[in-house]
Structures are given as C-alpha cells and as structure tokens.
Amino acid sequence: MRLLKEVRNLMGSYHVKSGIYHFYRNEFKQAIEFFSKALQSPEKLDEADLRMTRYYLTQTHITAGDQAEEEGDLPRAIQSYDAALADSPEYPDLHFRIGLLRVRLGELDKAVTAFKRAAELHPAYLEAHTQAAFTLLSCARTAGVTETIRNRTASRRGVVFIAAERP
Numbered sequence: 001m002r003l004l005k006e007v008r009n010l011m012g013s014y015h016v017k018s019g020i021y022h023f024y025r026n027e028f029k030q031a032i033e034f035f036s037k038a039l040q041s042p043e044k045l046d047e048a049d050l051r052m053t054r055y056y057l058t059q060t061h062i063t064a065g066d067q068a069e070e071e072g073d074l075p076r077a078i079q080s081y082d083a084a085l086a087d088s089p090e091y092p093d094l095h096f097r098i099g100l101l102r103v104r105l106g107e108l109d110k111a112v113t114a115f116k117r118a119a120e121l122h123p124a125y126l127e128a129h130t131q132a133a134f135t136l137l138s139c140a141r142t143a144g145v146t147e148t149i150r151n152r153t154a155s156r157r158g159v160v161f162i163a164a165e166r167p
Contacts, residue, residue, distance in 0.1 A: 013038055013045055016053050023056055028064040032083075035060065058087045062094070074101050092121040096128050103131070108139050 019034035035057040042050055065080030081098050085091065099114030115132035119125050 013049050013053075016045070016049050016056075019053070019060070020056055023060050023063075026063075026067075028060050028067070031060045032057065032064075054087055058084045058091070061087070065097070069101065074105055077101055078105075090121055092118040092125055092128065095121065096125070096131070099128070099131060099135075103135055108135055111135050112139070 015034045015038035019031045019038065022028070022031035022034060035053050038045060038049075038053045039057070045053065061080045061084035065077045065084065068074075068077040068080055078098055078101050081094050081101075085094050085098075088094070095114045095118035099111045099118065102108070102111035102114060112132055112135050115128045115135060118128035119132060122128070
C-alpha cells in the first residue's frame with residue numbers, strides 16, 4: 001500500500017498509477033490493461049506521463065516474456081516480446097531475443113529475419129550478426145552467411161571473420 005500511495009503522489013493519471021502498481025507486483029496482465037487504457041486517451045496525459053506509460057508498457061511486455069521464457073513457454077514469450085515491439089519497434093535487443101527463441105523452436109528462417117532486423121537497427125551489434133551467420137549456416141545457406149559477414153565487417157573494421165563458400 002505504501003508503494004501505491006507514493007506512486008499516486010507522483011503522477012496524475014489513475015491508469016498510469018495503477019499500471020505501475022501492478023507492474024511492481026508482477027501482475028502483468030492487469031498492468032498491461034491499465035497502461036493500454038491510459039494510451040487510449042493520450043490527450044489526457046502530459047508528455048512525461050505519456051513517455052512513462054509507453055516505457056512501462058514495453059517493460060511489462062518484456063518482463064512477462066522473460067517470465068514465460070523461464071517457464072519454458074517459448075511461444076508465449078515470443079508473443080510478449082512481439083507486443084513490446086508494437087510499442088518500441090526500434091529496440092534491437094527485442095528482435096535479438098525473438099531470434100534466439102525462434103532458433104530454440106526450430107523456426108530458423110524467422111530467426112534469421114529477427115537477427116538481421118536487430119543488426120539493421122544497430123549495425124555494431126556483433127551478437128546479432130554472429131547469430132544470423134550461424135543460423136544461416138545451420139540452414140546450409142552459405143551465400144547468406146557471406147553477405148551477413150560482409151555487412152558486419154563493413155560496419156566494423158578490424159574484426160576478422162572466415163566465411164564458408166560453396167565449393
């Protein structure tokens with residue numbers, strides 16, 4: 001209760017306050033509902049509350065995805081991360097996480113797409129380039145590996161990779 005009183009003192013929107021309250025209680029479904037309701041009327045929020053609502057909504061989806069992943073429910077984790085991307089589409093780590101989950105599910109083409117999107121958003125994202133290359137190798141698509149590695153070396157000189165070429 002003390003947390004809720006402190007949150008109420010800091011913000012004006014009931015929906016934002018309630019969303020934050022439920023977020024910190026790990027009640028993600030309720031938090032998402034309150035944040036979504038707050039965003040239905042953005043004109044009622046000042047700029048700070050609007051940014052905070054979007055931030056917390058994204059974090060709520062990410063945390064729910066992390067929880068689903070820990071429980072072994074990978075499709076639900078992907079669904080949560082996709083929902084977070086709806087709020088923050090330029091977040092490369094979300095694309096990368098989705099790629100890793102898709103590899104675990106055997107959805108290699110979708111994984112490569114996710115890794116490449118992470119690398120597009122952040123060209124120096126070494127892990128995204130590396131995962132894309134290894135995933136392409138596991139699909140036996142060496143031409144794609146060469147392209148991925150060339151894109152990576154073009155964005156960061158001094159890193160040496162060995163590309164597999166078809167004989």
